Amino acid sequence: MSIEDRYKLNKEITLIDIANELNVSKSTVSRALQNHHSIGAETTKAVHELAKKYNYQPNAIASSLFKKSTKTIGVIVPILSHYFFSTVIAGIEDVAYKAGYKVIICQSHELYEREVIVSKTLLSAKVDGLIVSVSKETVNMDHFQQFLDKNIPLIFFDRLPTGIQSNSVSVDDYEGAFKIVEHLIEQGCKRIAHFTGPLNIALAQNRLQGYKDALRKHHIPVNDELIYECGFERTQGITTTEKLLTDQVSVDAIFAVCDPVAIGVMLTLKQKSIKIPHDIAVVGFNDDPTATVIDPPLTTVAQPAFEIGVAAADIFLKQVIGPSRSYIKEVLKTNLTIRQSSLRKNR
Amino acid sequence: MSIEDRYKLNKEITLIDIANELNVSKSTVSRALQNHHSIGAETTKAVHELAKKYNYQPNAIASSLFKKSTKTIGVIVPILSHYFFSTVIAGIEDVAYKAGYKVIICQSHELYEREVIVSKTLLSAKVDGLIVSVSKETVNMDHFQQFLDKNIPLIFFDRLPTGIQSNSVSVDDYEGAFKIVEHLIEQGCKRIAHFTGPLNIALAQNRLQGYKDALRKHHIPVNDELIYECGFERTQGITTTEKLLTDQVSVDAIFAVCDPVAIGVMLTLKQKSIKIPHDIAVVGFNDDPTATVIDPPLTTVAQPAFEIGVAAADIFLKQVIGPSRSYIKEVLKTNLTIRQSSLRKNR
DNA sequence: CTGTTAGCGCCTTCAG
DNA sequence: CTGAAGGCGCTAACAG
Numbered sequence: 001m002s003i004e005d006r007y008k009l010n011k012e013i014t015l016i017d018i019a020n021e022l023n024v025s026k027s028t029v030s031r032a033l034q035n036h037h038s039i040g041a042e043t044t045k046a047v048h049e050l051a052k053k054y055n056y057q058p059n060a061i062a063s064s065l066f067k068k069s070t071k072t073i074g075v076i077v078p079i080l081s082h083y084f085f086s087t088v089i090a091g092i093e094d095v096a097y098k099a100g101y102k103v104i105i106c107q108s109h110e111l112y113e114r115e116v117i118v119s120k121t122l123l124s125a126k127v128d129g130l131i132v133s134v135s136k137e138t139v140n141m142d143h144f145q146q147f148l149d150k151n152i153p154l155i156f157f158d159r160l161p162t163g164i165q166s167n168s169v170s171v172d173d174y175e176g177a178f179k180i181v182e183h184l185i186e187q188g189c190k191r192i193a194h195f196t197g198p199l200n201i202a203l204a205q206n207r208l209q210g211y212k213d214a215l216r217k218h219h220i221p222v223n224d225e226l227i228y229e230c231g232f233e234r235t236q237g238i239t240t241t242e243k244l245l246t247d248q249v250s251v252d253a254i255f256a257v258c259d260p261v262a263i264g265v266m267l268t269l270k271q272k273s274i275k276i277p278h279d280i281a282v283v284g285f286n287d288d289p290t291a292t293v294i295d296p297p298l299t300t301v302a303q304p305a306f307e308i309g310v311a312a313a314d315i316f317l318k319q320v321i322g323p324s325r326s327y328i329k330e331v332l333k334t335n336l337t338i339r340q341s342s343l344r345k346n347r
Numbered sequence: 348m349s350i351e352d353r354y355k356l357n358k359e360i361t362l363i364d365i366a367n368e369l370n371v372s373k374s375t376v377s378r379a380l381q382n383h384h385s386i387g388a389e390t391t392k393a394v395h396e397l398a399k400k401y402n403y404q405p406n407a408i409a410s411s412l413f414k415k416s417t418k419t420i421g422v423i424v425p426i427l428s429h430y431f432f433s434t435v436i437a438g439i440e441d442v443a444y445k446a447g448y449k450v451i452i453c454q455s456h457e458l459y460e461r462e463v464i465v466s467k468t469l470l471s472a473k474v475d476g477l478i479v480s481v482s483k484e485t486v487n488m489d490h491f492q493q494f495l496d497k498n499i500p501l502i503f504f505d506r507l508p509t510g511i512q513s514n515s516v517s518v519d520d521y522e523g524a525f526k527i528v529e530h531l532i533e534q535g536c537k538r539i540a541h542f543t544g545p546l547n548i549a550l551a552q553n554r555l556q557g558y559k560d561a562l563r564k565h566h567i568p569v570n571d572e573l574i575y576e577c578g579f580e581r582t583q584g585i586t587t588t589e590k591l592l593t594d595q596v597s598v599d600a601i602f603a604v605c606d607p608v609a610i611g612v613m614l615t616l617k618q619k620s621i622k623i624p625h626d627i628a629v630v631g632f633n634d635d636p637t638a639t640v641i642d643p644p645l646t647t648v649a650q651p652a653f654e655i656g657v658a659a660a661d662i663f664l665k666q667v668i669g670p671s672r673s674y675i676k677e678v679l680k681t682n683l684t685i686r687q688s689s690l691r692k693n694r
Numbered sequence: 695c696t697g698t699t700a701g702c703g704c705c706t707t708c709a710g
Numbered sequence: 711c712t713g714a715a716g717g718c719g720c721t722a723a724c725a726g
Contacts, residue, residue: 010496014703025713030705038711055493060471061412062703065718070408072472080436080452086428093454102468105452107440121449124407125419146402149357234636263640270642289581293610295617295642361719372697377721385695409719412702 003054013056022046033058064126072102073316074122076132078110078159082232082260083288084305085133088157091309092131099317101128112137119143129153129316134161136198136232153319155312160202167319169311169330173203173285176301176334177210180283181255183299183336185218187344189253189281192220195230195240195265197257207257207285225249230261237264245272253281253342259288259300266294266341281342287335296340304332350401360403369393380405411473419449420663421469423479425457425506429579429607430635431652432480435504438656439478446664448475459484466490476500476663481508483545483579500666502659507549514666516658516677520550520632523648523681524557527630528602530646530683532565534691536600536628539567542577542587542612544604554604554632572596577608584611592619599627600689606631606638606647613641613688628689634682643687651679 003017015026015033022029024043032039032047050056064070073096077085089105096103104127108115115135122130123146130147133156141164147154148166157169184192194211197204212222226249230240237256241264244251256262262284269276276282276296284291287302315328350364362373362380369376371390379386379394397403411417420443424432436452443450451474455462462482469477470493477494481503488511494501495513504516531539541558544551559569573596577587584603588611591598603609609631616623623629623643631638634649662675 010498012497012703015705016703026704027706027714028712031712034705040711043711057467057471059412059473059703061408061417061473062718063705064408065406065412065703065720066705068718079433080427081430081433083428086426086433089427090454090456097464102451102472103453104449106450107437109437117444118449120404124404125449126406126408150359151357267640290637290640293614293637294640359719362721363719373719374698374721375696378696381721387695390695406719409702410721412704412719413721415702 003050007054012059013054014059017054018047018050018056021050068126069128070126071100072104072125072127073313074119074125074127074130075103075105076108076115076118076122076130076134077105078108078133078135078232080105080107083290084158084258084286084303087305088133088309088312091306091311092313093309094306095310095313095317099313108135108138110135110137112140116143119147123147123150123152127152128320129155131155131157131312131316133158134201135159136201139200153316155315155319157308157312158203162200162202165327167315167328169308169315169332170203171303171308171332171334173206173334174210174213176285176303176336177207177255178214179210179334179336180285180299180301181211181214182218183338184253184255184281184283184342185214185220187253187277187281187342189344190220191223191226191251192253192255193226193228193244193249193251195228195237195254195256195261197230197232199229204257211255226251230257232258232260234260234264234267237261238268241265241268251280253277253283256282256284259284259286259291259298262298262300262341263288263290263294266298277340277342277344281344283342287337291337291339294341299339299342300337302335302337304335307332350397354401359406360398360401361406364401365394365397365403368397415473416475417473418447419451419472419474420660421472421474421477422450422452423455423462423465423469423477423481424452425455425480425482425579427452427454430637431505431633431650434652435480435656435659438653438658439660440656441653442657442660442664446660455482455485457482457484459487463490466494470494470497470499474499475667476502478502478504478659478663480505481548482506483548486547500663502662502666504655504659505550509547509549512674514662514675516655516662516679517550518650518655518679518681520553520681521557521560523632523650523683524554524602525561526557526681526683527632527646527648528558528561529565530685531600531602531628531630531689532561532567534600534624534628534689536691537567538570538573538598539600539602540573540575540591540596540598542575542584542601542603542608544577544579546576551604558602573598577604579605579607581607581611581614584608585615588612588615600624601627601629603629603631606633606635606645609645609647609688610635610637610641613645624687624689624691628691630689634684638684638686641688646686646689647684649682649684651682654679 019026106118284300291298366373453465638645
């Protein structure tokens, strides 16, 4: 069948079709398409023209099979619908597409099992690299070890795992927490509660530590009664606040592990007619767009989400070019963003 | 090299390795792995055990090349960080994974050019289907036509294109708009402004039409001065409100094309100390999580985002099994969600 | 019940 | 400068 016929029937056009039409071999076509210098200018031109005319699309699958590279980066995040994660992904995509990579995005939905499944899927999809923020349930990291074993670049961000050595991009959670708690103290807060994330996750530990150390620096005793293990969701912020209120624990500030939780806290306090920041100041972590929607606007620690994605993808590119035995650990700075929800002075 | 050796060196284990070890042919192994009935129970068991022992991962690329199916669905959305889109994706993933498909997600970032690029990428990645919400810039649909030409199921959702026949999932935008504007009228609003989306997009047209018809039904003249072409972003809601205020146009309600815009409207009105809903009522469309964060809470039209994703993926599955010549057009119901931002009576 | 054979579409050595 | 040949890993006729 002629290339003309195949084209009209919407059949895939392959190297062979072009080769036959031009009476050259498929190797020549293949080389011409890559602008290989050893092919005559005439031939190269003719091949390109025909390819264009018949809208030749190289079969990426076949190419991958040979080259053992899919030009694909896998990304696993807990939940896509968090602004932080989707912004990180935008950063990843930005550098990935420029470098000719496509991105496969998967969600673990905060489920360990789902995470194992998608990591297996991505492994057999032969991604060239994997960028991950682990689910809150994850403790066992065996499913990631396989990527390292096969020398597939593996980069963790935000939620760094314990017990596995690899590349990572994170922010200085400790310092961010320290600064924001210190800010609360400067505002005159003395009984500052902390709603933590799941404590198997390093960032939750680090923020907790920053909280504790800031208190200690200012000679405020660390009181375990003021530390509530919470989570990352708005609903958990709501339930934890309700618990705190029924516990009748007296506090003058709440430092939530992240903005969604802080939003939950504020909604609950407002519902109970507790004045923010007058009665209780509230601060979060992330700088979600919602932080400027709630009234009063939320004081928080801004994370450079887009840059985190960029950094992660950059590490991937470095590792894929010259896979070194050493790992890159990048720690970005946070930015204390003061708004009304914590301002008790000068009002 | 023995399978043992290859395993230790973290080399890929293939069918051949297992076949050699068991002194059978690779076809037998291939069949055993698929639990083909014609293979002896003994052999099948032995193969599975060895596969497990050496952590055999089938090479999906090689399989795809032969089967001409990648078991992958491509998804293109304008922006991942909108709650609506990430929730639709969650719905798509849910049914896709259950049916053994993986999902590649791409963003167009509301750019026509980017949309063309990613659709080409997905085409050459040989996705088995494509689910799309088009960018606001997109008018030319040629890049999607290729999928139809190759009989690759194509499903549009939310932002339906014009000038291309295909499957689609949408909500009854007209009815949703009609209901919410009628609600405003019932609340005593007489001068209701509408901030539209880009009018090349059908849903923006439909919501506009619903707005107009609701007014007409209640004998309120449609006034073009009250119709502002806006967009889908919070920032556009802010600038459009500012324009309306400097225009000194008198209104008692604003119907925004979507919640992010409505949020921008409210933030601006609040900043100018205009009371919501007393001076101006505000309503949106989507039911973003932010709708319950802003004060007063936002009246809006809830869209079943997750179900939209489910419906789109279901259509894909139907089309992939028996690709029919007829297209499926599914229209889901919306749900008027009344909150404080529009309640002028009974207060 | 199992093996042989022949590709899927592409890329690259090796020969001219 | 170009062609022939082989193979990436898997699958499915077609034979036994």
